[in-house]
Amino acid sequence: MFSPIVVNPALFLLLLLSSSEFRPVVESVGINYGQVADNLPEPGKVVKILSSLGISKVRIYDTNPKILTAFANSGIELIITVPDDMVGRLTDSDQAVEWVTANVKPFYPSTRISGIAVGNEVYTTDDDALKTNLVQAMVSIHKALVQLNLNTSSIHVSTANSLAVLQDSYPPSSGSFKPELVNVISPFLRFLAATGAPFWINAYPYFTYKDSHNLVPLDYVLFNPNVGMDDPFTKLHYDNMLYAQVDAVVFALARMGFGGVDVRVAETGWPSKGDSDEFGATAENARDYNKNLVVRQIAGEGTPLRPDRRLEVYLFALFNEDLKPGPTSERNYGLYKPDGTMSYNVGLTASATSAQSITLTSSSQTALTSTASASSASPVTPITYYWITICFLTYQCLITFQIK
Numbered sequence: 569m570f571s572p573i574v575v576n577p578a579l580f581l582l583l584l585l586s587s588s589e590f591r592p593v594v595e596s597v598g599i600n601y602g603q604v605a606d607n608l609p610e611p612g613k614v615v616k617i618l619s620s621l622g623i624s625k626v627r628i629y630d631t632n633p634k635i636l637t638a639f640a641n642s643g644i645e646l647i648i649t650v651p652d653d654m655v656g657r658l659t660d661s662d663q664a665v666e667w668v669t670a671n672v673k674p675f676y677p678s679t680r681i682s683g684i685a686v687g688n689e690v691y692t693t694d695d696d697a698l699k700t701n702l703v704q705a706m707v708s709i710h711k712a713l714v715q716l717n718l719n720t721s722s723i724h725v726s727t728a729n730s731l732a733v734l735q736d737s738y739p740p741s742s743g744s745f746k747p748e749l750v751n752v753i754s755p756f757l758r759f760l761a762a763t764g765a766p767f768w769i770n771a772y773p774y775f776t777y778k779d780s781h782n783l784v785p786l787d788y789v790l791f792n793p794n795v796g797m798d799d800p801f802t803k804l805h806y807d808n809m810l811y812a813q814v815d816a817v818v819f820a821l822a823r824m825g826f827g828g829v830d831v832r833v834a835e836t837g838w839p840s841k842g843d844s845d846e847f848g849a850t851a852e853n854a855r856d857y858n859k860n861l862v863v864r865q866i867a868g869e870g871t872p873l874r875p876d877r878r879l880e881v882y883l884f885a886l887f888n889e890d891l892k893p894g895p896t897s898e899r900n901y902g903l904y905k906p907d908g909t910m911s912y913n914v915g916l917t918a919s920a921t922s923a924q925s926i927t928l929t930s931s932s933q934t935a936l937t938s939t940a941s942a943s944s945a946s947p948v949t950p951i952t953y954y955w956i957t958i959c960f961l962t963y964q965c966l967i968t969f970q971i972k
Contacts, residue, residue: 597865598625598645598882599903600835603632605889607906611638614886617908618644627685627834627882631671640678647683648672655687655698655705664708665715672723673716681723684709685834689730689770691749691756702727703755710763724765727756728834731771731813734820739799740806740873743816744823757826766880768834769817773809774848774857781847784809790838790853791860804872810836810861811871811879818873836861837884839897840911849897851912858883858903859914 601614609617611634618626619642627647628635639646648671650658658664672681686709690702706725713720733749736742745753760767773789787794789809796807806812810833817831838857842849861881870877888902888911902911 597623597862598627598880599623600627600629600882600885601635602629602885602887602889602892603635604892605887605906606891608887608889609906609908611635613908615639615642615644617904618642618886625682625882626886627683629688633675636671636675636679636681639680640675643680645680645682647685648681649685650687650705650709652687652690652693652695652698655690656701658686658705658708659701661708661711664705664712668709668712668716668718672713672718676718676723683724683726683765685768686725686727688728690727691753692730692732699752703759706756706759710759720763725763726760726765726768728768728770731769731817734816737813737816739797739801740804740812740815741799741801741819743819745820750824754824757821757824757829760829761826766830766832767817767821768832769814770835770884771810771813771833772836772838773813774838776809777848778846786848786853790856791864792856799872802873806872814879815871815873818871832880832882834882835884836881837901839900840902841900842897843895846895846897849900854901855912855914862914 599618608614611632614635615638624643625645625647626639627649629649630651631648636646636648650667654667658667672684675681686706687698687702690698693699706727710720710725713723713725731737733745733753735744735746757767759765777784777786777789785794786792788796788807791808791810794807796805797812798805804815806815814831814833818827821827821829821831838854839846839849840851840854861883865878865881868878869875870879883903885901885903887904887906888900890899890906892898900911903914905911
């Protein structure tokens with residue numbers, strides 16, 4: 569009689585997830601262009617700022633036609649957003665066609681719309697109707713893109729999620745979704761897998777440091793040199809919190825059978841100013857966080873789980889926004905002040921070409937595959953999903969039974 573085979577679930581998932589089969593190409597770090605302010609430059613001037621820095625990926629939180637027009641022929645990719653209060657209406661296919669006709673068709677492809685974010689952090693709201701309507705709205709918008717002969721291989725439909733969707737995130741290999749969200753989030757993951765769209769997360773190590781500054785080393789969250797931490801199950805070493813958060817999401821997806829879905833960071837940043845109880849909100853820390861992250865982006869870094877797959881990241885944010893409610897930090901995430909001067913110097917230049925000189929542009933790097941965007945990914949073939957499914961089912965069987 570054979571001895572029982574002991575299967576480490578985290579190691580099994582590690583082997584599956586670290587496969588080098590998925591590799592999209594990412595051209596540059598992205599940035600969020602929020603507009604909750606009354607003193608920002610005109611969109612045309614914003615395009616000039618972005619172009620001078622070589623930033624080629626931008627996310628906005630609406631479908632402002634002035635911005636969409638200003639970005640035409642700029643070469644900058646733009647993710648637009650359906651606000652939460654529109655999601656319910658867009659479950660209706662006719663309404664979705666009308667929305668796409670008004671907000672996408674007149675501008676595309678001159679304006680390089682690369683994605684449509686439907687709502688923001690929906691699954692961590694208290695609005696059950698919004699959660700229920702989200703996927704149907706996505707389906708309707710995707711069908712509208714097809715009906716209007718727009719390029720669905722270049723325009724993905726997804727949404728950004730708070731890390732609060734996770735039940736466990738430490739260590740990364742324990743990553744799992746909250747049990748109460750599993751049923752409602754499963755159709756969303758199926759939609760992403762079917763359309764090749766990415767799973768976007770808003771990840772802010774700053775919040776963890778602010779709330780636990782006596783326990784969390786500052787250098788660990790700022791990407792500065794530090795001893796880091798080892799995942800006790802995968803034995804992977806993490807020298808920064810952001811990568812650990814991302815890999816926790818990857819493990820959570822894999823546990824639900826969606827290890828082939830790409831994970832990207834929709835928002836991450838650090839405030840340069842805060843209230844007296846907002847520990848760590850300083851210009852020095854904000855500079856270090858963003859500068860160190862940009863250096864890693866230019867180097868084409870992936871996470872420890874997927875080291876050869878460059879992580880796609882959108883910094884938050886381009887400008888300080890003076891009308892945002894909440895604590896002082898909320899109005900001070902910008903790399904720039906509204907007058908166009910830097911809030912702090914992270915060394916951004918348009919002419920530099922290396923990580924050492926900290927440019928925002930870089931030669932294309934090889935990273936994780938998704939079929940989401942033709943400009944940022946290669947297609948994931950059906951055979952890929954076949955093998956993912958086979959491996960995942962085998963994993964489930966191994967942890968359920970002992971072979972004797």
